[in-house]
Amino acid sequence: MAHNVGIVGAGIAGLHLGLYLQKHGLNATIITDREPESYRDSRLLNTVAHHHITLAREDYLGVNHWAAPELHYTHHDHFFNFPDPIRFRGDFTKPSRAVDYRIYLPALMADFAERGGNIEIAKIDSKDIAALADRFDLLVVSTGKTALGELFTYMPEHTPFSQPQRKLCVGLYTGVKQADPMGVTLSVSPGHGELIVIPTVTFDGIATALLMENIPGGDLEEMASLDYESDPKHFLQTLLDKLEKHHPSVFDRIDTTNFGLAQPQDLLQGSVVPTVRNTYVELDNGKCVIALGDVHTVVDPVMGQGANIASYSAFAVGEKIVQSDVLDSRFCEKVEWARQDRILGAARWTNLMLGPPSEAIGMLIGNMAQNKALADEFTENFNYPEKQWDCISTPERIHTWIAKSQQVGAAA
Numbered sequence: 001m002a003h004n005v006g007i008v009g010a011g012i013a014g015l016h017l018g019l020y021l022q023k024h025g026l027n028a029t030i031i032t033d034r035e036p037e038s039y040r041d042s043r044l045l046n047t048v049a050h051h052h053i054t055l056a057r058e059d060y061l062g063v064n065h066w067a068a069p070e071l072h073y074t075h076h077d078h079f080f081n082f083p084d085p086i087r088f089r090g091d092f093t094k095p096s097r098a099v100d101y102r103i104y105l106p107a108l109m110a111d112f113a114e115r116g117g118n119i120e121i122a123k124i125d126s127k128d129i130a131a132l133a134d135r136f137d138l139l140v141v142s143t144g145k146t147a148l149g150e151l152f153t154y155m156p157e158h159t160p161f162s163q164p165q166r167k168l169c170v171g172l173y174t175g176v177k178q179a180d181p182m183g184v185t186l187s188v189s190p191g192h193g194e195l196i197v198i199p200t201v202t203f204d205g206i207a208t209a210l211l212m213e214n215i216p217g218g219d220l221e222e223m224a225s226l227d228y229e230s231d232p233k234h235f236l237q238t239l240l241d242k243l244e245k246h247h248p249s250v251f252d253r254i255d256t257t258n259f260g261l262a263q264p265q266d267l268l269q270g271s272v273v274p275t276v277r278n279t280y281v282e283l284d285n286g287k288c289v290i291a292l293g294d295v296h297t298v299v300d301p302v303m304g305q306g307a308n309i310a311s312y313s314a315f316a317v318g319e320k321i322v323q324s325d326v327l328d329s330r331f332c333e334k335v336e337w338a339r340q341d342r343i344l345g346a347a348r349w350t351n352l353m354l355g356p357p358s359e360a361i362g363m364l365i366g367n368m369a370q371n372k373a374l375a376d377e378f379t380e381n382f383n384y385p386e387k388q389w390d391c392i393s394t395p396e397r398i399h400t401w402i403a404k405s406q407q408v409g410a411a412a
């Protein structure tokens with residue numbers, strides 16, 4: 001069926017869906033509130049790592065413009081700042097990559113437009129939705145963490161927190177040494193929070209994202225509100241002092257004389273409340289509207305899942321649109337089933353990692369430090385959050401996974 005689909009929002013969710021439909025010969029119109037030119041000088045949006053499974057989707061769509069091997073990273077380095085620190089590495093089976101979304105999103109908007117896609121610039125309000133839905137066979141809302149998400153009721157059974165679990169302070173910095181080959185570092189300061197260090201393609205080449213995931217009430221929390229603009233020197237010195245104390249393996253990589261934000265607007269402070277919403281809403285006029293990306297599921301960025309599952313979800317929605325003659329509530333139900341295992345896997349796994357570590361998680365960390373195959377599997381599962389959840393959702397599953405990995409190691 002030659003469906004005509006309207007997509008509100010040009011983030012990764014809306015763009016991957018639009019490009020997928022375009023590739024399958026369907027009409028898609030993207031309606032978004034930002035001109036592509038507005039991204040260049042905007043504040044840092046986020047610091048998104050695409051796992052290799054998402055890069056494979058970019059290859060499929062023909063939008064992988066950053067395929068050069070030197071832009072990729074191959075592994076995760078884990079560091080736990082205990083009195084006796086724990087350190088181990090897990091390797092991916094294929095390289096992954098992070099591109100500044102102020103470059104990524106306009107590039108994909110250009111791809112979509114050059115291939116004949118229609119982009120309309122408009123800010124959509126909830127009162128516009130019914131009329132907009134009437135223009136299309138299906139309307140998809142992918143406007144991120146904005147008020148439009150409230151069209152879709154949230155699912156309390158999958159939304160355990162009413163408050164943010166981390167206070168974020170994320171910037172793109174110069175003066176941080178990269179490993180060769182490049183890797184992402186996940187450093188943990190028990191009781192205070194995590195630091196995720198991501199080599200990121202930005203305007204002047206590669207800079208380093210320092211994503212601080214600070215626990216409310218901990219020693220690092222103030223970084224999420226400390227004002228940079230009024231006193232950049234004080235901000236940077238405070239940051240360095242905190243890194244030295246809490247994340248020493250990262251501090252050791254910093255050349256303090258060249259350390260600073262890549263651009264003054266490359267800092268973002270805030271927080272998110274992890275939320276899962278219903279897949280769709282049926283309007284009074286009988287039309288269905290589908291939630292996609294952060295509108296549907298917001299996860300804390302600590303495990304790097306939000307954009308990766310948004311892209312996965314875009315393909316799941318796209319595939320069902322291509323296969324379906326009728327885009328009604330039955331169709332929406334099938335969309336829900338097609339994507340829920342991975343999306344809930346990401347949400348549940350991330351929420352688990354935000355809590356204080358259980359004894360079984362502590363045992364898993366200790367075993368990963370001794371068993372490279374286990375650490376590699378944990379790392380590879382960043383591509384497949386539902387598999388991660390299969391391995392770690394209960395203490396029994398964690399023990400079984402460790403035992404199995406030890407048997408495989410002994411037999412090898």
Ligand SMILES: Cc1cc2nc3c(=O)[nH]c(=O)nc-3n(C[C@H](O)[C@H](O)[C@H](O)COP(=O)(O)OP(=O)(O)OC[C@H]3O[C@@H](n4cnc5c(N)ncnc54)[C@H](O)[C@@H]3O)c2cc1C
Binds near residue numbers: 011046124142148294
């Ligand atoms: C600091 C940080 C680090 C992160 N790191 C990672 C990571 O490593 N890996 C990962 O997978 N995820 C990560 N994420 C999450 C990721 O950024 C999001 O999950 C993802 O970008 C969501 O994409 P989206 O398309 O749903 O929404 P968005 O990217 O928010 O896009 C929304 C779109 O809708 C448009 N829009 C908004 N309101 C309206 C309106 N009213 N009318 C019309 N258009 C509108 C916007 O202009 C935009 O085009 C991170 C997030 C943060 C904050």
